Amino acid sequence: MKILYFAWLRERVGKAEEDVELPASVKTVADLLRFLTGRGEEYAHAFENAKVIRAAIDKVHVKPDAPIANAREIALFPPMTGG
Amino acid sequence: MMQVRITDQPIDPAAETVALTRGRSDVGALVAFSGICRDSEDSGKITSLTLEHYPGMAEAEISRHIEEAKARWPLLGARIVHRVGRIVPGEVIVFAACTSKHRMAAFEAAEFLMDFLKTRAPFWKKVESAGAENWVEAKEKDDNAAARWERGAKRKAAE
Numbered sequence: 001m002k003i004l005y006f007a008w009l010r011e012r013v014g015k016a017e018e019d020v021e022l023p024a025s026v027k028t029v030a031d032l033l034r035f036l037t038g039r040g041e042e043y044a045h046a047f048e049n050a051k052v053i054r055a056a057i058d059k060v061h062v063k064p065d066a067p068i069a070n071a072r073e074i075a076l077f078p079p080m081t082g083g
Numbered sequence: 084m085m086q087v088r089i090t091d092q093p094i095d096p097a098a099e100t101v102a103l104t105r106g107r108s109d110v111g112a113l114v115a116f117s118g119i120c121r122d123s124e125d126s127g128k129i130t131s132l133t134l135e136h137y138p139g140m141a142e143a144e145i146s147r148h149i150e151e152a153k154a155r156w157p158l159l160g161a162r163i164v165h166r167v168g169r170i171v172p173g174e175v176i177v178f179a180a181c182t183s184k185h186r187m188a189a190f191e192a193a194e195f196l197m198d199f200l201k202t203r204a205p206f207w208k209k210v211e212s213a214g215a216e217n218w219v220e221a222k223e224k225d226d227n228a229a230a231r232w233e234r235g236a237k238r239k240a241a242e
Contacts (some may be wrong), residue, residue, distance in 0.1 A: 082206025
């Protein structure tokens with residue numbers, strides 16, 4: 001699965017995007033955040049406050065309970081601060 | 084005419100405004116908003132802002148809000164231009180304008196578009212101040228501003 005990171009999430013993870021092999025147990029965005037948190041120190045730091053992290057599947061905002069099975073790309077990012 | 088544009092070049096609000104009415108005489112109202120990089124915030128002087136965005140989604144999300152605005156108000160046109168990259172104080176961060184036959188629709192739709200742009204369009208600001216760089220934190224008042232447009236909500240926070 002292609003995962004994209006933006007802003008301070010990108011800086012903490014240390015990369016803008018990556019392809020991650022996901023176990024079958026990872027079914028929703030919330031599952032994905034829990035899974036990524038366990039991938040190492042930088043991920044644990046990036047996702048330590050998981051409730052503020054927003055997600056988009058194929059460039060559309062989704063909630064934490066959104067299923068990820070048919071996603072082409074999942075983007076994870078902090079609350080937006082444009083404008 | 085491009086309704087939504089993201090650019091790393093300076094935005095010219097006058098040129099963007101003129102483009103909305105050029106060659107047409109049906110427009111009775113035009114409301115244009117420019118968001119500009121200030122030179123200071125509570126914590127001190129601002130050297131620059133750096134805007135990051137999610138290419139593809141930023142355009143798509145703004146376009147969805149323009150379609151929603153067109154469904155809610157009788158608009159004749161809308162245009163949003165957002166800057167990305169490094170910006171210095173005095174430069175325009177975002178330009179948003181709406182046209183309609185009458186002023187109320189143009190005023191309300193422009194405000195609606197800006198409220199949603201602040202909270203739903205995937206852009207992130209980093210501020211450089213006194214040699215340090217920090218990501219700007221989302222503000223609750225921006226979420227509240229967007230929430231008042233939810234269907235069924237009171238139209239104005241002041242009411």
